[in-house]
Amino acid sequence: MSVKQLDINGFVAKQDWGSSKFIAPCIFYAYPDPPNPSGTNGSASSTATNKDSSPGVSISPQKRALLIFICVPVSPGKSRLIWSFPRNFAVWMDCIIPRWIFHIRQNLILDSDLYLLHVQEQKIMEFGPSNWQKVCFVPTKADALVVAFRRWLIKYSQGQVNWGDKFNAAALPPTPPREQLFDRYWSHVVNCLSCNSAYKALNLTETVLQIMSIGIIGVIGLTKQATMTTVQRSALFSMAILCFVASKWVSHFVYKTFRYHDYNHAFK
Template sequence: MAKVVLNYSLPNLITLTKHDTKLFFNINKIPTSSSSLFNQSSVSRSKLYTSISSVSTNLTDPFEAELESSQTPDGKFDWYSNWCPIMPVCDLDKRRPHGKKVMGIDVVVWWDKNESEWKVFDDSCPHRLAPLSEGRIDQWGRLQCVYHGWCFNGSGNCNFIPQAPPDGPPNGIVWFWPNADPKYKNIITKQKPPYIAEMDDPSFSQTILNREFHYGYEVMIENLMDPAHVPYAHYGLMQTRIPGKADREGGIPLKMTLENFNINGFTGMGDPGFNQFFAPFVFYSSVPLNLKEGNNENSKKRALVFICVPISPGRSRLIISESRCDDWINKISPRWIFHVLLNAVLDSDAYLLHLEELKIMEAGIGKWNKACFVPTKSDAHIVAFRKWLNKYGGGQVDWGGKFSGALPPTPPREQLMDRYWSHVVNCSSCSAAHKGFKVLEIMLQHYFAL
């Protein structure tokens, strides 16, 4: 029987994949096209991720911050030698495989019930390159290609060709390492994805949401680092502090500080909480549960975690986790109710950000600091992110040669704002609620028709 073997596999927790266009599997006895899949030859050194180092770059005056060249003595950030988030576990159906795209890489995420862990493979069957995400999980828990029925176990072994006769992911988020170089075989023992304690703390209630947008990773993450836009872009939708407001919407001067700026990200004090950027995907903010009480030792806290996943130029996926201390309402309310509220907030600037990205791209990559005027301290973290991107990240997401970097055409506004395809179909709670309301609608129509 023919056997297909992954370059390597990772026991427990997280499965590895590769970012190139070469086939994900090494094939024994079965010839495959030499043009199948890609292999990136340049792989940067792996570093142990612990915490932000003590070496800092202080940007107390953001308008004086200069965006530096990506070629620096500090080294260059390797987008493909890093853990990449895909989806929250709560929105992944264990009964079927899921096709997702991250940085232009097509991957399939599926639940291996035999090993009780999530697996991530290149979304391509070695036989005829059909997408494995269109397949199914068979009765023995194997990933089955829908084209010819080839079946793969969690190690990547093809253990059935019909024609031939413990712990979950950290914080409930599936991550993968997109570089299949053998030197990264045991990377999980040396470097782990960012871990947020509040997301696993039983004293905190948690709400998690995922949604895809028609704007890119860079615009998404800088928008989430920007507290000054909240009273205006989300007017009437989010809690803001009233005392000392400068206008009707509630805008006030904000004090933002920056510390520990390096290749791993940065930390800083926001107004009114603590912020940390875990480069390149995660932005964490700890703020008071009640903004009017201010930030003091006795105030209850909430943790906001924004995981920003680049899909392709002009497309990104946002995973939001909100953990609240001692919030009983969150614990008893259906998850989809909070999604209705959160999506209303996300809708309110979705079109604006799409248009903003077009203007930034017109100005040119690397010219953000010349195109944008950022004179206030409230922009400190945004300027720091752009500086990190230029200094360490190459100025933009490394697409591995899969894209030119040009943005796709602007879709109709209705499609750009559509919640069903951007969220509901990928959310276990909202899709179930949607089906339930559809059934209720039919029942009521039938009842009143009698």
């Protein structure tokens, strides 16, 4: 990985699998380079060219994907992250699988990474933005993007966001409780139509399962023993227990997925 260009507008980096670009002040995107059909010389042979351009031959479009991050500073210690993963293949998955299913895994990664960034920001502010190397150990080529961004930030923004008179850039808010720091409902679910719909539907499912459990127990208690065999009574009782256990599982799943999910990190 190497940085090819760095100026006031951002920087461009080249990686083994593709390229990436930072557009100042808050947009970053990466994409894989298209395969070279001619090998390593960069020019297609005349035979291949004639074959591809023959009448009646349909050329399938290349699979392309793009990873876009837009990180907007909101206030000292807080940012709004917007990301997208557009592609021109396997789009049928988006029509069948609800978006909130994908968001489960993605939120696990983002929440964990953002917590480490939160701790890192506190450490950098402690040593000063210009001394960030004392806080971050970046010895590998994979860290080239981090180094390039820090170089750009120091060169063109004095190492930190210029908040003007609105905020004090030298003061970060104290670290909130982990339940607030990892809160997922107000930071994502309430703003995501798919996750919000799933949250309401699963809460309704939990309530229905609890009502079914209580209702079945009520039926067993009110039904005369002579009108129900022991096998039927045992089956209904087992169903009531299953409904109750399922409601507890749904409650736990909803809380960890849409409310708060704690982690074990290297920094606490």
